[in-house]
Amino acid sequence: MIDIKKANKFYGQGEAAFHVLHDIDLSIAEGEFVSIMGQSGSGKSTLINIIGFLDDEFKGEYFYYKHPIHKYTRAQFSKLRNQNVGFVFQNFKLINTLTVADNVGLPLLYAGEKRQAIKKRVKDVLEAVGLPDASEKKPQNLSGGQQQRVSIARAIVTNPKFLIADEPTGALDSQTSREIMALFKKLNQKNRTTIIMVTHDEKVALQSERIVRILDGRILSDKKVGA
Numbered sequence: 001m002i003d004i005k006k007a008n009k010f011y012g013q014g015e016a017a018f019h020v021l022h023d024i025d026l027s028i029a030e031g032e033f034v035s036i037m038g039q040s041g042s043g044k045s046t047l048i049n050i051i052g053f054l055d056d057e058f059k060g061e062y063f064y065y066k067h068p069i070h071k072y073t074r075a076q077f078s079k080l081r082n083q084n085v086g087f088v089f090q091n092f093k094l095i096n097t098l099t100v101a102d103n104v105g106l107p108l109l110y111a112g113e114k115r116q117a118i119k120k121r122v123k124d125v126l127e128a129v130g131l132p133d134a135s136e137k138k139p140q141n142l143s144g145g146q147q148q149r150v151s152i153a154r155a156i157v158t159n160p161k162f163l164i165a166d167e168p169t170g171a172l173d174s175q176t177s178r179e180i181m182a183l184f185k186k187l188n189q190k191n192r193t194t195i196i197m198v199t200h201d202e203k204v205a206l207q208s209e210r211i212v213r214i215l216d217g218r219i220l221s222d223k224k225v226g227a
């Protein structure tokens with residue numbers, strides 16, 4: 001589904017340009033669960049910003065279901081992002097003044113869905129992430145692990161083709177990290193949700209199916225877990 005060919009990324013222009021990604025070739029098939037690992041500053045965020053259609057200013061080619069999206073306009077890019085990608089962040093990025101149900105339903109509200117349909121879908125995804133009774137609570141009254149479940153519910157509520165998770169366990173203790181990884185595995189195996197996750201934690205990465213290691217903006221290795 002994702003085919004990136006010879007992607008190069010520069011920050012800044014002219015003499016001062018900083019070459020961050022070098023000739024990245026990366027293909028990800030539907031249903032895969034991939035970890036991206038590498039030292040701080042190696043270019044992981046830069047790469048997932050390209051993969052998740054947040055950054056269209058790169059050199060090289062990006063084919064998404066064979067469509068040459070490197071040729072898309074910014075508006076086409078935004079539409080693609082809204083309709084295809086769910087994001088999960090290290091620090092959850094929930095809105096504390098809204099209830100859990102309203103946080104999770106927000107992407108559907110933006111997409112113009114009807115109130116009843118939103119209510120039903122929110123109930124279903126909160127059940128899927130193991131929080132059937134949290135809908136009327138405020139995020140700040142939940143544990144870190146529960147807040148991350150809410151943010152995963154928000155990420156999957158629109159049925160995206162793939163999820164980008166940027167250090168999803170970075171703010172969680174090891175037991176809670178294991179629970180969140182079990183949830184990602186369930187979503188990946190049961191719903192065949194494609195997941196692309198950045199992590200510093202080797203134990204967390206070993207829960208995925210494939211590990212891509214980046215060093216100084218280059219792919220150092222790309223291996224199936226256990227191979």
Ligand SMILES: Nc1ncnc2c1ncn2[C@@H]1O[C@H](COP(=O)(O)OP(=O)(O)OP(=O)(O)O)[C@@H](O)[C@H]1O
Nearest residue numbers: 011012018020038039040041042043044045046047
């Ligand atoms: N907007 C920007 N302008 C200039 N340089 C940038 C910008 N964003 C990132 N960089 C630089 O590009 C390099 C790669 O950054 P990136 O954030 O992709 O790394 P990372 O592997 O995700 O790091 P971390 O694990 O710390 O999040 C770093 O040297 C960083 O300083």
